[in-house]
Amino acid sequence: MSGDETVFRWLNDLAGQSNVFDGFIRLVISDYLIPFIATLAVAWLWFAGRREEETGRFQHAALHGLVALGLSQLAVALINIAVGRPRPFEQLPDVTVLFYEPINSSFPAHPIATIFALGVVVWMVHRWLGTLVLALGLLLGIGRIVAGLWFPTDVLGGIAIGALSAWLGGLVLGRLAGAEAFIRRKTASLGLE
Amino acid sequence: MFSRRKVLGVGFKAKGLSVDRLSVLVMFSWQYLLMAFLACLGIVQLAAARSGRRHLWLLRRRRATRLLGVVLVVGGIALFYLLPLWMAGPWGLGQVDGSATWATASLQSLTAARNINDTAGGLSGHWQALWVSLAWIAAVFFARAVGRIGNLTGAEDRPPDQEKRVLADVTAGEQR
Numbered sequence: 001m002s003g004d005e006t007v008f009r010w011l012n013d014l015a016g017q018s019n020v021f022d023g024f025i026r027l028v029i030s031d032y033l034i035p036f037i038a039t040l041a042v043a044w045l046w047f048a049g050r051r052e053e054e055t056g057r058f059q060h061a062a063l064h065g066l067v068a069l070g071l072s073q074l075a076v077a078l079i080n081i082a083v084g085r086p087r088p089f090e091q092l093p094d095v096t097v098l099f100y101e102p103i104n105s106s107f108p109a110h111p112i113a114t115i116f117a118l119g120v121v122v123w124m125v126h127r128w129l130g131t132l133v134l135a136l137g138l139l140l141g142i143g144r145i146v147a148g149l150w151f152p153t154d155v156l157g158g159i160a161i162g163a164l165s166a167w168l169g170g171l172v173l174g175r176l177a178g179a180e181a182f183i184r185r186k187t188a189s190l191g192l193e
Numbered sequence: 194m195f196s197r198r199k200v201l202g203v204g205f206k207a208k209g210l211s212v213d214r215l216s217v218l219v220m221f222s223w224q225y226l227l228m229a230f231l232a233c234l235g236i237v238q239l240a241a242a243r244s245g246r247r248h249l250w251l252l253r254r255r256r257a258t259r260l261l262g263v264v265l266v267v268g269g270i271a272l273f274y275l276l277p278l279w280m281a282g283p284w285g286l287g288q289v290d291g292s293a294t295w296a297t298a299s300l301q302s303l304t305a306a307r308n309i310n311d312t313a314g315g316l317s318g319h320w321q322a323l324w325v326s327l328a329w330i331a332a333v334f335f336a337r338a339v340g341r342i343g344n345l346t347g348a349e350d351r352p353p354d355q356e357k358r359v360l361a362d363v364t365a366g367e368q369r
Contacts, residue, residue, distance in 0.1 A: 019301070023301075023303075023304040023305075024304070026304040026305045026308060027274070027304040029308075030274075030304075030307050030308060031307075031308070031315065031316070031321075032225065032228075032273070032307055032316070032321070033270070033274075035318075035321070036228075036229070036232070036270070036321070036325070039325055040232060040233070040236050040266070043233060043236050043329055044236050044239060044240045045240075046240065047237060047240035047241050047244055047246055047249060048239075048240035048243050048244055049244055050243065050244050050245065055244070073318070098305075099308055100308055100309065100310040100313075100315075101310075102310065103312065110318070114318075191248070191337060192333060192337070
């Protein structure tokens with residue numbers, strides 16, 4: 001048994017022991033909760049800057065988050081085509097499943113890549129909010145292993161892609177300074193700065 | 194390849210109609226859009242309260258604006274997850290297929306109620322991105338429109354540190 005499978009078994013064995021715990025896991029692994037909170041954190045940055053310098057930094061980070069988000073989606077789509085790894089419940093016997101059974105590739109963990117791309121960007125300008133988003137992302141990753149949907153390496157892959165997308169997003173946005181200035185001018189003219 | 198697994202589900206409260214994907218998608222979309230709008234409006238309030246952008250405040254005091262922000266974010270999300278208790282839908286473990294039934298969720302099945310596969314009418318990432326973007330735009334313009342009414346009645350944009358200085362001056366003047 002590989003290390004990946006050992007850790008998977010250890011976590012998946014926690015499922016089905018308690019209704020309260022299973023209910024909690026079903027909530028935190030929802031498609032609509034933690035990814036939505038991560039998006040709200042990035043949205044918050046747009047209007048949260050107190051001084052001109054902070055506003056500039058926060059709004060730059062919000063745009064950085066959008067670019068990183070796009071890059072992470074592209075990376076996941078390409079890797080899904082190349083890898084196509086079956087889910088744990090498709091590969092292993094006696095897996096307890098607490099969720100619907102997704103039909104796409106297990107690797108990389110798509111929502112984790114999304115949340116980490118956003119979380120790293122938020123963390124760069126606002127430490128505690130970024131830490132909160134990253135911690136929630138980690139909770140989602142662990143929860144979905146418990147629920148029998150991912151292997152631990154799927155989660156690690158998602159984290160790596162998210163962090164890499166955030167780094168690449170910064171480089172891309174650096175090259176698009178003109179576009180960033182245009183967006184900020186337009187939003188300012190609409191009174192949305 | 195073999196597949197032996199235990200799917201831990203929770204039963205429906207009542208058996209009823211069969212489910213089709215489009216009706217689930219439509220119902221899910223407006224409920225998600227409502228949550229996204231309320232939560233985005235809350236986030237605008239929290240951010241504007243922090244930065245002192247009064248033209249986006251729905252209320253006239255900073256503390257009240259901040260509190261309203263928290264209520265809208267938490268309330269919007271809670272409403273989305275609690276709604277299946279009162280509204281019938283394909284609730285359960287999310288395995289909505291031809292055999293699924295349309296019913297309200299029980300307390301026991303509540304946390305699983307929103308776990309519905311995209312293939313059965315749940316929202317894919319693209320739909321979510323679309324609704325959140327629309328909700329964000331609507332929330333910002335709503336806050337701006339209401340904030341403008343507030344501005345017409347006397348409130349104005351003021352950076353928080355300047356506001357503190359003015360407050361300190363007023364307090365010092367009163368003590369003198």
